[in-house]
Amino acid sequence: MNTAKKLLALLFIAAAALACKTLIPTTAIGAPESNPVEGTVAVTEAGIPSPEESNPQVGSSGAGDSLYPNFGNGGYDVQNYLLDITVHDVSISDLTATTTIAATATQDLVAFNLDFIGFDITSLTVNGDPAAFSRSGQELTITPAKPLAKNESFTVVVEYKGIPEVMNSESLPVQMGWVIFEGGIFVLSEPDGAATFYPVNDHPSDKALFTFRVTVPKPYEVAANGVLSDKKDNGDTTTYLFKLRDPMASYLATINIGEFNEETMQSPSGIPIRNYYEINLPKGVNRPFARQGEMLDYFSQIFGPYPFEVYGSLVMNTDFGAALENQTISIYGMDMIDLNDVSGTELTVAHELSHQWFGDSVSVADWSDIWLNEGFATYSEGLWVEHLHGRAGLDEWIKYIYNEVKAFPEYFPAPGNPRADDLFNGGVYSRGGLTLHALRLEVGDDAFFKILKTYYDRYKGGNASTKDFIAVAEEVSGKDLKQFFDNWLYQDTLMPIPELGLGK
Ligand SMILES: [Zn+2]
Numbered sequence: 001m002n003t004a005k006k007l008l009a010l011l012f013i014a015a016a017a018l019a020c021k022t023l024i025p026t027t028a029i030g031a032p033e034s035n036p037v038e039g040t041v042a043v044t045e046a047g048i049p050s051p052e053e054s055n056p057q058v059g060s061s062g063a064g065d066s067l068y069p070n071f072g073n074g075g076y077d078v079q080n081y082l083l084d085i086t087v088h089d090v091s092i093s094d095l096t097a098t099t100t101i102a103a104t105a106t107q108d109l110v111a112f113n114l115d116f117i118g119f120d121i122t123s124l125t126v127n128g129d130p131a132a133f134s135r136s137g138q139e140l141t142i143t144p145a146k147p148l149a150k151n152e153s154f155t156v157v158v159e160y161k162g163i164p165e166v167m168n169s170e171s172l173p174v175q176m177g178w179v180i181f182e183g184g185i186f187v188l189s190e191p192d193g194a195a196t197f198y199p200v201n202d203h204p205s206d207k208a209l210f211t212f213r214v215t216v217p218k219p220y221e222v223a224a225n226g227v228l229s230d231k232k233d234n235g236d237t238t239t240y241l242f243k244l245r246d247p248m249a250s251y252l253a254t255i256n257i258g259e260f261n262e263e264t265m266q267s268p269s270g271i272p273i274r275n276y277y278e279i280n281l282p283k284g285v286n287r288p289f290a291r292q293g294e295m296l297d298y299f300s301q302i303f304g305p306y307p308f309e310v311y312g313s314l315v316m317n318t319d320f321g322a323a324l325e326n327q328t329i330s331i332y333g334m335d336m337i338d339l340n341d342v343s344g345t346e347l348t349v350a351h352e353l354s355h356q357w358f359g360d361s362v363s364v365a366d367w368s369d370i371w372l373n374e375g376f377a378t379y380s381e382g383l384w385v386e387h388l389h390g391r392a393g394l395d396e397w398i399k400y401i402y403n404e405v406k407a408f409p410e411y412f413p414a415p416g417n418p419r420a421d422d423l424f425n426g427g428v429y430s431r432g433g434l435t436l437h438a439l440r441l442e443v444g445d446d447a448f449f450k451i452l453k454t455y456y457d458r459y460k461g462g463n464a465s466t467k468d469f470i471a472v473a474e475e476v477s478g479k480d481l482k483q484f485f486d487n488w489l490y491q492d493t494l495m496p497i498p499e500l501g502l503g504k
Contacts, residue, residue, distance in 0.1 A: 004335050058111045059074050065367050068420060090184060090257055121135075123159040174322060184220065186258075207248055222240040225253060273296070273312050276312070288345035298383075299353065304357070361456070371428040413427040437497070439473060439484070
């Protein structure tokens with residue numbers, strides 16, 4: 001994720017111009033991520049009592065997240081989602097849909113929950129039999145006709161219709177999930193927007209495979225995660241079938257509807273790329289994306305092989321103040337693209353692309369681990385600067401980030417313990433990135449890059465916590481790094497980097 005930072009943009013541009021005229025882009029690097037809108041109220045927390053306390057065979061209404069106890073659910077593990085959605089009228093998103101979920105019970109279950117917001121549910125079955133259900137906030141509680149036994153595989157089919165509800169997340173006051181705008185639809189769900197368009201176990205700890213079958217009226221087109229495996233002309237409508245062959249966290253599921261210019265290419269080593277640009281975007285909108293192939297190959301070399309079978313970017317013709325690393329297809333609001341500063345925008349492109357390794361393939365175990373996503377993606381911007389301009393370029397970039405944190409400490413809290421209402425604060429980005437650079441200086445280049453590769457290799461396709469990362473860093477470097485990480489991740493005051501003359 002990257003969000004637009006308008007508040008202090010002018011200050012940063014001035015600072016960048018002073019600090020470094022050539023290497024530092026004027027957009028976005030490391031600026032505060034917090035609270036672009038005031039007065040928005042989070043509405044989705046259900047706050048319902050926990051029936052599981054009275055009956056051990058009721059699945060928990062939360063996945064156990066330390067920041068967001070109601071996100072996700074307990075008692076089962078999803079293997080597969082099939083989203084079959086027909087959008088009748090794109091301008092209002094009037095839709096009918098069927099979501100089919102294949103899951104396995106991890107305990108005996110007389111009832112379990114999904115997260116789901118809005119819509120009329122017209123049918124709900126478990127293993128083919130109609131099931132009772134009730135709703136409270138985002139919690140959909142399902143009581144199957146026959147209880148499920150631990151380790152039993154089961155299938156839930158939910159049919160629903162209506163217009164998706166608008167929601168703002170507690171974590172970030174921007175419109176989230178399925179978003180309608182003039183010209184189409186985009187989906188941006190980190191961390192809890194997924195439930196606005198499908199019933200889901202909405203926590204990154206339950207990754208699953210996804211298939212999307214989406215029908216839209218002509219002339220609209222669909223771009224979703226994964227590979228387009230079929231496209232069917234039904235006369236007035238078109239049905240798109242997208243398949244994702246690698247497990248994905250629920251918040252990364254995206255369905256985008258518009259009219260697109262599609263661009264296909266390959267990285268030098270052969271990773272396929274398809275980009276989608278809404279047709280009314282300015283000419284040259286693809287320029288910041290021209291080096292994605294090089295980035296894919298460079299990051300594959302330093303992190304490990306690219307995790308997925310395809311990559312690409314999608315730019316919508318609307319400003320939504322964010323870019324999000326949806327798996328295999330990052331999406332961008334037009335306000336994240338500055339065609340007068342292509343090399344600056346390229347850093348945002350490198351950021352989202354690097355998330356395919358850190359965030360998408362290796363996903364957070366708990367939302368409080370978010371610096372493992374954002375600190376890594378921020379440092380990846382620096383690694384791209386280093387790739388282009390050498391170590392001196394990276395050093396200048398680090399100095400810029402460091403001085404910015406020093407100048408505006410209130411926007412950059414300690415990265416290791418974000419607040420629930422400020423998940424994407426500047427600290428998890430900039431101080432997270434600086435933590436990785438400090439680690440590199442602490443253990444040396446060889447150990448540092450071996451740490452990144454080992455960490456990625458061990459946790460790819462799954463989840464990792466801050467503790468897991470620290471354990472890998474200690475194992476590979478042979479050093480006790482507990483105090484080091486405590487200083488960098490959890491203390492209010494930014495540590496010095498004496499090697500660069502910073503913070504003394
Ligand atoms: Zn990010």
